[in-house]
Amino acid sequence: MPRMVILDGNSLVYRAFYALPTLTTADGRPTNVLHGFLTMLFRLEQEQQPDYWVVAFDKTKATVRIEQYAGYKAQRKETPEGLRPQFDYLKDVLTELEVPMLELAGYEADDLIAVVAKQAEAQGMEVQVYTGDRDALQLISPKTNIYLTKKGISEVECYDEHALWERYQLRPYQIIDLKGLMGDSSDNIPGVPGIGEKTALKLLLEFETVEGVLANVDKVSGKKVQSNLKEFADQAILSKKLATMLTEVPLVFSLDDLVYRRSQANKVLPVLLKYDLRNVTRLWQERHKDNGEPIGESPDVLLEDWPERKLTDADWLAQIDQWRERKDPLTLACRYEGTGLQGGHWLEWGIATLGESFTFAREVVSAEVLKAWSELMGDDHVPKTVADSKTVALLLANEGTCLKGVVLDMSLASYLIQSSRPKFAPLDLVKEYVANQAVFENVATEAAALAQVAPKFEEEIHSLGLAHLLHEIEEPLSLVLAQVERHGIAVDAEKLSSFGEGISITLKQLENGIYALAEETFNINSPKQLGIILFEKLGLPTAKKTKTGYSTDAETLEELRLAHPVVAKILDYRQLNKLMSTYVNGLLAQVKDGRIHTTFQQTVATTGRLSSTEPNLQNIPMRLEQGRQLRKVFHPTEPGWVLLSADYSQIELRILAHYSQDPLLCESFSLGQDVHTRTAAEVFGISLDAVTSEMRRSAKAVNFGLVYGLTEFGLSRDLGIPRKESKFYIEQYFKRYSGVKQYLENVVAKAKQEGQVHTLLNRLRRIPELLSSNRVQRQFGERIAMNTPVQGTAADIMKLAMIKVAEGLKPYRAAMLLQVHDELLLQVAPEDLQSVARVLIEAMENAFPLSVPMTVECKVGPNWYDMQSFKPME
DNA sequence: TAACTCACG
């Protein structure tokens, strides 16, 4: 449950002022309130870890209450001399701490507190109110607790309904009756003369309210009390009214404005020092260090000059020998021509080790030295640090050389430390930690620079708990990916071409048809021109707009399908044109020797997924039949071999089940049920048999949405239903799957505190969006917080599986061809099909066992289209 | 280069 912490600024400031001795800055400004208030603030921040918080202040020139009663607070003294300026100081500091503040002319902090508390409760939050004013006890509810300052300010006493009863034998709503009877001298609420706390409590225990007391005034014991009650009945009623916190306040704010944000050192430290708050500064630093603070703020490596040693042929042999003998740690940089994948070749290597650097140039060394070099690279016992091991491995592979012994891949390390950073090129990596100018004059200085910052990466990796993920998963995987890329996948270019010819013909017909219906020719591929034709010339109704004009995307056009015959043709045209340009032409341009070699990007996706480029083989058409046909062109390289695919079934929902431990979701997977059907049964409150396909479709959309950070809007759009209906689905879902709801709330709350989330294997994603001043951005951050642990854990598990599969495949005639997030595609010799399928399933299902079973489904076929379900024999 | 559109999980 999200937690809202509300502080009564005025009350706490007064408490601090009177509780603490006079303290001043060097130039004599009073600061004792700052000390007291901030000490308390930091303590509660640490102990309560609020999700939302706010400090409310009075702004009482002429309060609403003075209109009601002229004497209200009349006798309150002027604000003491040393206190007045401290309000401004405090607001100054709170601003830099990014603690939200509220004040409203004519209202007291009390009233604002009541309003915020009420709204927060309505949003299902737990509310804590910190104040020295017992009036606030009237706000107590099952969800709201009041923390009253005890002696001093930093100690507080928590009041809930139970504690209130224990202490006063009062219900929260009776607090105002208490004040009505006994009054409050500090606010100059008169109450009834002669009635103090004791009498008031006794009366309320018997008669419940002021009204109850007055109605039964004759039964009240004590003559004087009785007569005073009669005489001052009106005053009692008025006093009660004055003590009532107003909740009808014209206060415009959104709870999102009160979201807790981590304070930033560059803002906080200057303002604390401005007021000479040394102890408070120390406290702040203690509370905020080591807690998700962004890295790389203080570059602290001064690059040294590692002298370059020039070697002759004979020296090189001796040197390489020595390196192998002594297992010296080598840091490598590489210059190359072409690309690793397209048979590119390295030109020279920079080598840095133990304060020295070297340039190993192909041109100047003999074949014998090259052979020694090759052995050095393949020696598992010689530890190597590189910036990008996949590229290095590919370049070496082009020479028939293996890369072994990589102990640190700095780009991968950097990616794990900051998954969202845009670049991981060697120079960027070095700049991350280096204070002086880093320029790579040559490959030797590059290696030397990399070697000097490498320990910083290793250090950071360890302190973030990423060592296992880096060394046991990402680094080994990069070598697996190098193999997969290098192998490539066979493509039937002729079939692809003839596929394209067929498309071309249809495309031409559609084009002419569109021109005829539009009665002019134009560029159909231009959304701008298309928009003008559809919405201006043909006058079709405009639904959506983009920044620059009319929206013409498929969703919009689908709405207009019946409005004009040209629309359907445009939709068809779009679909075929996409197939033609992106897939037929795009892929044909990438075919080399009958194969396509994609590049898997390992440092791009912020969630930890791989991506695939040049070409992207992770988005080959599947959903629509026409596009799906394209998969027929992907086939095994070897005649007679088959393609074997293996899909994780519902991996993300299983991970959600594991994280949330929701009983229904877990049970659904343990029993091997169709999870969407089960969800439909739960949401609609019917039996499994009664679920219609339409219900299942809705439930499926809910399940998908869950993983993305469900919104009413998204679901209603996805299902094409009204917001009301999607809201209902979501409510029903969370009623039944309360564990899931709980989990999602927790993960967001924790993310807000830490500014980051992590996956099961501890992959980290910082979410600066959570700190954004823009509400839309913050909500985006919340959805990221819900999605990343799930999507990222799926990526982790698949990566683990790939390493196991690559190892398990070695005895067989088989190769890994592609990874498509939850699917692996292999090619296998028919005689090894059974064994390989068993290895595959075993590796994937048990890569990282969860509390629910993981299941993998295999398919086999002669090409990527004609795939038939396949189960290996036991 | 940005914006739009659309392919995948």
Next chain:
DNA sequence: ACGTACGTGAGTTAC
């Protein structure tokens, strides 16, 4: 009152 599902890459147009 506003702008919204999560993660990618590629082709095209238009500035």
